[in-house]
Amino acid sequence: MPPDASPAPPPLTDDPAALRRALVAAGFTTDGIAELLGPLPSAALHREQRLPADLVTRETDSPIATLVRLFALGLPVTVRQLDRALAGWDTRRLAAAGLVRVDGSRVTAAYDLRPYGDEQHEWWVASDLSEVMTGQPLPVDHVLGIGGASTTLASWTPRRRVGRALDLGTGCGVQSLHLAGHAEQIVATDTSARALEIAGWNAALNGDRWDLRRGDLFAPVGDERFELIVSNPPFVITPRVAGVPTYEYRDGGRVGHGIVQTLIAQLPDHLAPGGVAQLLANWEVPTGGDWRQVVGDWFAGTGLDAWVVQRDTQDPAEYAELWAGDGGHRAGATGFEEMYAAWLADFKSRDIGTIGFGVITVQRPETARKPWLDLVEITGPVQSPMGPAIDAGLRARTWLAEAGDDGLLDARLRVADDVTEERHGRPGADDPSVIVIRQGGGLRRAFQVDTAVAAYVSVADGELTVRQALDAIATLLEVSPDALIADALPVLRDLVADGLLVR
Known part of the structure; x- marks a missing residue:
C-alpha cells in the first residue's frame, strides 16, 4: 500500500x-x-x-x-x-x-x-517523483507531472484571447502554463494544498503569476464567471472501500462518474455568455446501454451547447487493471488482487458494462436559442494540436444553430483544402457503389455520401448558394429539388460542423 x-x-x-x-x-x-x-x-x-x-x-x-x-x-x-x-x-x-x-x-x-x-513556448515543470523514479507505490497526495491526459487537454483546448480563465484541478499547473499565453487573468484551483504550492512555484519558474485557490470544484470561485474553463478533473472511477487508495490527483470523492456529472451541472453558473469549457472525463455505461444517452442526459436542462468526443472504451476488467496499477501497484504485489476485485465488485453493483473516456467541449450560448448537442465516437488519430479545429467547430455549430436550414441553404460554401474524395465500385461497373468524403485534418472524419451530395461537394467553390447548386443538381438527376434538399441537408450540416465545408 x-x-x-x-x-x-x-x-x-x-x-x-x-x-x-x-x-x-x-x-x-x-x-x-x-x-x-x-x-x-x-x-x-x-x-x-x-x-x-x-x-x-x-x-x-x-x-x-x-x-x-x-x-x-x-x-x-x-x-x-x-x-x-x-x-x-x-x-x-x-x-x-x-x-x-x-x-x-x-x-x-x-x-x-x-x-x-508547445509550438510557441518552452516551459519547465516541477512535480513529485514518479513511481518509476522511486521504485515505490505513490503516496496518496502525489502531485502528478506531465502525462497523457494533461497533454491531451492542452492539445484540444481552443486558444482564443480571453479576459478570465479558470484552471479547475490545476495539479502542477500545466494547463495554466498554456492559458498564460492567451488569458489576461488565470484562477487555478485544486483540493490539494501540495499541488497548489508546486503550481505556484512552477508559475514563478516560468515568469507567471496565477490566482491560486484551494477547494472542491467551483467552491473556491463563488459566483465568479469565466470566458474559458479548462479541467482535467480527478475523474477516475474508484471504489469507495477500505484497502483501495484514493489519490488526490485522480479520485474526486464521488461514486461512479459523479465528479464530472456534478461539474457539468454547475458549469452554467460559472461560464460567461459565449464562454467555453474544455474538459476530460470518464463515464459509466450500463450493460446494454448507449454512452450517448448517458452523457447526453448530463446536459438536459443546462442550456449549454455540448460537443462530446468519445476517444476510447474499456470493459470493467481492463479499467480495473489500468487504475489498480496506476499508482505503482503491480500484479502479484501484496494487495493488488484485492484492489482488482474491489473495482470489479463496484462496477457490478451498478451493472456497468463499459467505461468510456473522452473530451467534452461546452459553450454557453450568447443569445437565447435552443442549445445544440453533438455526440460522436472518434477512436483514431486526430489533428495535433486539436485546439484550432475545436475553435472552428464551435463557430460552425453555433452558426448552424442560429442560421437554421434557410440560412444554410442561402450560404455560399466551399470545400476545405484538406478534403479528398474516394470512389469504390465493382469491377466493370459504370458507377461507384460507395462515395466517401474524407477530411485530412480536424477529427479526420469520413462520410459516405450519395451522388447528389458528392456532386455538390465537387462544385462547392463559394460562387453559388447551396440552394442554387442543389436545384441545379436535382435538374441534372431528374429528381424533385425539395426531396433532394431534404435528403442532403442533414449530411451537409455534418460536413459544415466538422469543417469539410466552410463559409
Whole structure:
C-alpha cells in the first residue's frame, strides 16, 4: 500500500527565474534533451521507460547529461557533477531551494523537473517523483507531472484571447502554463494544498503569476464567471472501500462518474455568455446501454451547447487493471488482487458494462436559442494540436444553430483544402457503389455520401448558394429539388460542423 502522504514539501524558495536562465544556459531544453538522447531513448522516456536514456547518459559527464539523469530519470549523480552543471546553482543552493537531497557525495532529486513546450513556448515543470523514479507505490497526495491526459487537454483546448480563465484541478499547473499565453487573468484551483504550492512555484519558474485557490470544484470561485474553463478533473472511477487508495490527483470523492456529472451541472453558473469549457472525463455505461444517452442526459436542462468526443472504451476488467496499477501497484504485489476485485465488485453493483473516456467541449450560448448537442465516437488519430479545429467547430455549430436550414441553404460554401474524395465500385461497373468524403485534418472524419451530395461537394467553390447548386443538381438527376434538399441537408450540416465545408 502507498504511504498516506508525501514528506512535507521542501521550501521551494530562492529565485526561480534565475534557475530558469541557468537551465537554458545548460541546454536543459526540449531540443537539447532530444539531441542528447536521440529518437529511440526519447520515445522510450515519453513512455516512462528510462533504461535507453540511462544507457546514453551514463556514457557522458556533460552538464545536460547530469541534469537529465538527476531530474528526468531520477538517478543519483555526484556533488562534483552537479556543481558543474548549472552556472550559479551549485549543489548547496539547489538543496537549499528544496530541489535535491544530498547524502555525502551522492545527490538525488527531490522533484521531477523537466522542460515542456508547445509550438510557441518552452516551459519547465516541477512535480513529485514518479513511481518509476522511486521504485515505490505513490503516496496518496502525489502531485502528478506531465502525462497523457494533461497533454491531451492542452492539445484540444481552443486558444482564443480571453479576459478570465479558470484552471479547475490545476495539479502542477500545466494547463495554466498554456492559458498564460492567451488569458489576461488565470484562477487555478485544486483540493490539494501540495499541488497548489508546486503550481505556484512552477508559475514563478516560468515568469507567471496565477490566482491560486484551494477547494472542491467551483467552491473556491463563488459566483465568479469565466470566458474559458479548462479541467482535467480527478475523474477516475474508484471504489469507495477500505484497502483501495484514493489519490488526490485522480479520485474526486464521488461514486461512479459523479465528479464530472456534478461539474457539468454547475458549469452554467460559472461560464460567461459565449464562454467555453474544455474538459476530460470518464463515464459509466450500463450493460446494454448507449454512452450517448448517458452523457447526453448530463446536459438536459443546462442550456449549454455540448460537443462530446468519445476517444476510447474499456470493459470493467481492463479499467480495473489500468487504475489498480496506476499508482505503482503491480500484479502479484501484496494487495493488488484485492484492489482488482474491489473495482470489479463496484462496477457490478451498478451493472456497468463499459467505461468510456473522452473530451467534452461546452459553450454557453450568447443569445437565447435552443442549445445544440453533438455526440460522436472518434477512436483514431486526430489533428495535433486539436485546439484550432475545436475553435472552428464551435463557430460552425453555433452558426448552424442560429442560421437554421434557410440560412444554410442561402450560404455560399466551399470545400476545405484538406478534403479528398474516394470512389469504390465493382469491377466493370459504370458507377461507384460507395462515395466517401474524407477530411485530412480536424477529427479526420469520413462520410459516405450519395451522388447528389458528392456532386455538390465537387462544385462547392463559394460562387453559388447551396440552394442554387442543389436545384441545379436535382435538374441534372431528374429528381424533385425539395426531396433532394431534404435528403442532403442533414449530411451537409455534418460536413459544415466538422469543417469539410466552410463559409
